[in-house]
Amino acid sequence: MSDPSQPVLSLRGLSTEVRTDRGGARVVDDVSFDVPAAGKVALVGESGSGKTMTAMSVLRLVPSPSAKIVAGRVEFRGRDLLSLSEREMQRLRGNELAMVFQEPMTSLNPVLTVGYQITETLRAHQSISRKQARARAVELLDRVGIPSPSARVDAYPHQLSGGMRQRVMMAIAMCCRPALIIADEPTTALDVTIEAQILDLLDQVRVADGTATLLITHDLGVVAGFAEHVVVMYAGQVVESAPVKDLFRAPSHPYTQALLRSLPPSPDSAAPRERRLPVIEGRVPDLMSRPAGCRFQDRCPQVHDACRETAPPWVGREGGRGARCLLLRGESEP
């Protein structure tokens, strides 16, 4: 077992390129952050921000040859994942390093029973008998809250609802007591009532097995309720990283600020209803025509001349915070 004070996952300068007919484009650009042992980190961003590609790069599942990891280090429990062989990687995935995807229908095999799919993972990583594996599968289904698990173990994915399928995915993910679960939008396709149940389940796994979670989501409400630390991505880069309370109380980056402002208040909020929501004008820059300087410049309300010329450096601050914005450079320098 690794040292609990060490982060379970550590990314340093991770960069991934996709090949296009106009050359390579960095979909993940110099991404660095840590996931502490038994921690809950959320990776937030809009579509095209590179959050899913970051996760796929960590898992070494980027589509080859159209995409390629070109730089950086990914350390998982002290081992550099980028230098492992594919065989070693396979031994890790589903075992110490598990994943849950957004689409519970497409990520489960429709022609195999859910029991088979759980025992398959178990037997790939542990030397246990078929019978033991089946008993363990029933136990896991029970633990993720599936009613009558001994009957459901023989069910096919189409016989289950979306929420049930996502629970099955959770059961597969947690079957080998992983050190980290990477969950990519695990609740996006689900109703809020089911979403709450799945997030609770992730929390229970953490308490019981000490499993850390890297939650990838676009939903800031989910982030606020679940995460301890938040990493915000925009156009392939990390633009802000902060403990969850700091991020929501005092976001540093203009993008995070605008994003939080554009949320309608919660339905039971006492705040008066505003006629219009503040919007972020424009859209995420196209992969192939990112501007020089700051990538948020065209949408930023605080843009100034320097933003169009200088790419903003990462400005780290105390308390585990940091952001990528020229406006913050002045503050941090004495």
Add this chain to the structure above:
Amino acid sequence: MTEPTGVQGEPAVQGKRRPLLQVERISKLFPTTTGWFGRASFARAVDGVTLYVRHGETLALVGESGCGKTTLGRCVLRLIEPTYGRIVFEGKDLSPLSQRQLRPFRKQMQLIFQDPYGSLNPRMRVGDIVAEGIRIHKLASGSEVMDRVAAVLDSVGLPADSVTRYPHAFSAGQRQRIGIARALAVEPAFIVCDEPVSALDVSVRAQITNLLQDLQEQRHIAYLFISHDLSVVRHMSHRVAVMYLGKLVEVGATDAVFAEPLHPYTRALLSAVPVADPERKRLRILLEGEIPSPVSPPPGCPFHPRCPKNDGKFCVEQVPSLRELKAGSHHRVACWHPEGGPA
């Protein structure tokens, strides 16, 4: 087949002015075959729903997936034929009309879809997508058609050169604007918006909700706004109707329903909405289990198997009908033990 169980809904007419749309005891049963001999049974997707939409108002229809909100939206437009019930639009009963006779009403009632990718024909130019309705309903001819298209595209914030481009050249938010332009082109009085912002990113979502509100103000369009996102619903709608297992369980002014929800289901739904504030810890009412199958709905109140207030008697045996707790509040609930009511 049996008649709808229990009358659900609101009294149709209030005040002097006739509502734009009245939906009276609409039910939709989908046949499903089960059993050894293929015995027919039915899924009650919508079960005796009555509601109205006034001119220029937004009525939100909320509920979990599978509650029948999309089916109800389609029934209102008669894109799905309701099994029972009446749809009255501007005082005219649409139910007995043939598809041909419905044509003039199609111009009045439009639909905006959730999926900005699947709902636009990839082989048609944006100009033709938007012009199609204008041509079918003969609202303009010759060069006037494209003049109207240009005006509509402008009103939804799309550049004039969009006309000659294909949908693939646009982002999700822009595609949703094209879908809105298509609906607006025939100048409808009523639009069913089926999860219009659910597939969009947060920053784009605000742009589209603002656009829908601006258009409503300028053109006095009524919306039936189907959504599972209660924050957006609170922001957008004047009134809200909560559906569970094909039935309306609560309906009223948005502020009233969200500030003082009367139905245990509405309360649970509201409490499950994630709040974008890590320092506000809210008591979540966790619902046990999932929505039951509409093929074999539970007897009595459809919510009783998951309800914390289930009394084991009335709730199990009798279907509660929608009623007003405070006379004149127009806030109605279908529950034997509503919040704030006698226990």
